[in-house]
Amino acid sequence: MLLNLLPIWAIYxxxxxxxxxxxxxxxxxxxxxxxxxxxxxxxxxxALAGATLGLxxxxxxxxxxxxxxxxxxxxxLVVNEANAIGTTFLxxxxxxxxxxxxxxxxxxDYVDLRLAAxxxxxxxxxxxxxxxxxxxxxAHAETLARAxxxxxxxxxxxxxxxxxIDLHTVRYISASTQLxxxxxxxxxxxxxxxxxxxxxxxxxxxxxxxLALVVLALVFAAVVLLVVDLNRSQEGVLxxxxxxMMDLQRQLQPPAP
Numbered sequence: 001m002l003l004n005l006l007p008i009w010a011i012y013x014x015x016x017x018x019x020x021x022x023x024x025x026x027x028x029x030x031x032x033x034x035x036x037x038x039x040x041x042x043x044x045x046x047a048l049a050g051a052t053l054g055l056x057x058x059x060x061x062x063x064x065x066x067x068x069x070x071x072x073x074x075x076x077l078v079v080n081e082a083n084a085i086g087t088t089f090l091x092x093x094x095x096x097x098x099x100x101x102x103x104x105x106x107x108x109d110y111v112d113l114r115l116a117a118x119x120x121x122x123x124x125x126x127x128x129x130x131x132x133x134x135x136x137x138x139a140h141a142e143t144l145a146r147a148x149x150x151x152x153x154x155x156x157x158x159x160x161x162x163x164x165i166d167l168h169t170v171r172y173i174s175a176s177t178q179l180x181x182x183x184x185x186x187x188x189x190x191x192x193x194x195x196x197x198x199x200x201x202x203x204x205x206x207x208x209x210x211l212a213l214v215v216l217a218l219v220f221a222a223v224v225l226l227v228v229d230l231n232r233s234q235e236g237v238l239x240x241x242x243x244x245m246m247d248l249q250r251q252l253q254p255p256a257p
Contacts, residue, residue: 008232012225019217022192026199027208034203045204049197056194059187060223066179067230074174074240081167082244085111088160089252094153099140104252106133106140111249118242127172134165179231191220 006014030045085107092103110133117126141161144154198216202208229238 008225008228011228012221015221015224016217018188019191019195019220020213022195023199023202023213023217026196026201027203028199029196030200030203033200045197045201049194049201052190052194052197056190059190060220060227063179063183063187063227064223064230066183067227070174070177070179071230071238071240074171077167077171077174078240078242079244081114081164081171082248084160084164084167086248086251088157088164091153091157091160095144095157099144103137103140106137108249108252108254109133111245111252115242115245115249118239123172123175127168130168134168137161138165179227187224 089104089107092100092107094100095103110130113126113129113133117123138161141154141158144151145158148154198213202213226238
């Protein structure tokens with residue numbers, strides 16, 4: 001998506017500029033209209049501006065709601081994955097050596113790898129390394145299942161391992177999936193139309209209230225910034241809390257000799 005090529009601070013500044021430029025376009029159109037029809041009054045421009053701003057507010061609330069839901073989903077997936085890894089580690093404790101130690105060491109490496117992904121925008125390499133650990137863990141599971149096909153404990157371990165692998169796929173897709181670009185296009189189109197009407201309405205006054213218009217642009221850009229930040233799972237200020245995974249990393253450390 002085009003917005004992903006820009007840092008978050010640049011999107012904020014461009015949104016402020018875009019909003020102010022749209023208001024200025026509306027102001028210029030309003031003044032030109034008044035010169036061509038000097039007897040025309042403001043008429044329904046104010047009502048249209050208010051209705052369009054209401055539509056823009058609804059669209060912003062809708063977009064923020066989607067972004068917050070995605071953020072909450074990613075946060076819950078961290079907890080679910082930490083629980084799945086912890087369960088797999090505990091059930092591995094019932095296995096015989098040398099598989100037990102090898103599997104638990106692989107799970108420790110896996111947790112380290114998950115935490116190393118925090119803040120990384122390109123997850124392709126880390127995802128490939130995670131899948132290598134999955135393959136090694138599953139190879140151990142196949143060996144154990146063939147050696148002891150009637151073991152209930154091995155069956156429980158395989159169930160936990162399967163959930164761990166499934167959650168990796170879900171988390172990777174969740175981190176890679178973003179809001180549709182068409183939604184941002186619609187948001188900026190409605191913004192342009194709303195701000196043009198605001199500018200036209202202000203053109204009927206004796207002078208523009210520059211301070212109020214700048215505050216409007218700053219506030220609107222701040223809401224867009226919130227949406228973009230929530231939409232980027234691996235960067236920005238509102239990153240998903242990894243405390244559950246960090247606690248698990250500490251719990252899985254081998255006992256001191």
